[in-house]
Amino acid sequence: MTHSFRDLLSLEPLTADELTFSLEPLTADELTFLLDQSKLFQEIQRHPLKKLATLRGKTVALAFFETSTRTRISFGIAAARLGADIMNLQAEASSLKKGETLLDTAFNLNAMKPDCLVMRHAASGAPHYVARHLDIPVVNAGDGIHEHPSQGLLDALTIRDRKGTLSHLNVTILGDILHSRVARSDIHLLGKFGCRITLCGPAMWVPRDLEKIAPGTPIRCVYRIEEALEGADVIMMLRVQTERLNEPALSPNDYILGYQLNAGRLRRARPDAIVLHPGPMNRGIEITPDVADGPQSCVLEQVTNGVAVRMAILYLLVTGATESDTHPALEVKPKESANASD
Ligand code: CP
DSSP: OOOOOSOBOOSSOOOTTGGGTSOOOOOHHHHHHHHHHHHHHHHHHHSSSOOOOTTTTOEEEEEESSOOSHHHHHHHHHHHHTTOEEEEEEGGGSGGGGTOOHHHHHHHHHHTOOSEEEEEESSTTHHHHHHTTOSSOEEEEEETTTBOHHHHHHHHHHHHHHHSOOTTOEEEEESOOTTOHHHHHHHHHHHTTTOEEEEESOGGGSOGGGGGSSTTSOEEEESOHHHHHTTOSEEEEOOOOGGGOSSOOOOHHHHHHHHOBOHHHHTTSOTTOEEEOOSOOOBTTTBOHHHHTSTTBOHHHHHHHHHHHHHHHHHHHHHOOOTTSOOHHHHOOTTGGGTTTO
16 A cells, blocks of 8 residues: 555544545554654654755745644754754744734745645644645644644654554543543544543533544543543543633642542553653643653653654655655664765
8 A cells, every 4th residue: 555645634534525635534554654654763863963864955834823832843853854944934923913814824935835834723624724725735733622633643653662552552531621632633543543542531621422523432431530540551641721711610729639640540540551741731730740750651752752753744745755765764874864964
């Protein structure tokens, strides 16, 4: 089978309407291919000199209309390590402030001839809308409460590295699921590998409807953290997304009492369970510092893996490479990479 990708907009199955501008939904086989491509880029992160010439002469546009630390910098450094130039829209300092529309902004960025656009926006579906109007690949770096596909991929790579497999794991996602694009991408991705998903949090943020969002994937909503953690192989923590709330939040004390992951509660999970958090973490609220920094935590591994995953995404989308092409990480010896982009 030949894998090729035009855009990376979502991990959920797309509707017929969306299929008019994007390729078919990613299968487990295609996701495995993306993870295998990412795996080879992990090696580059360990080299003293990390730069390749794979995308020399290409340009990656970053347009973040919402705040970001990890994702924006990770895509930027991924592009740089592939040898690409970067166009960086600073939304706060841009002509959006003067009333320019999202689409006009995208058209103007595109007029400077980037080879790919990575965008984050507070509106669900905004990257899909822009992709429909551009002839370059568009990567969704997080859209509202919809999806965050590169986060889903880096979570999957981290889980696969630590557990040796993605298949048939018990995955517990804890927190504000309703407003979480990370949870949606993780559910759609891990469901394709037969994982069983438990969602847990305050009832207003874990509505029972969520049990049906990925047909074929066993999803259950529970409201007691002790029950949610029983037998978990993987625990994914989420923060309360106060910027997206329309309803009053729980008080910090009530949240801590009901849903904070602490060392005592973690012991309910399997002894080899791992803990993930996409960041930013609110230490002392959804997670205690000893758990966040403990041996079961993968939080910083996730960030490191994010660069490898984003290198794979940019490489595949910009070059259109398939599995018949030699992977760039296999083409260079560590010492050679020093001069690769000169
Ligand atoms: N995980 C994540 O999306 O973090 P940022 O909001 O800092 O990009």
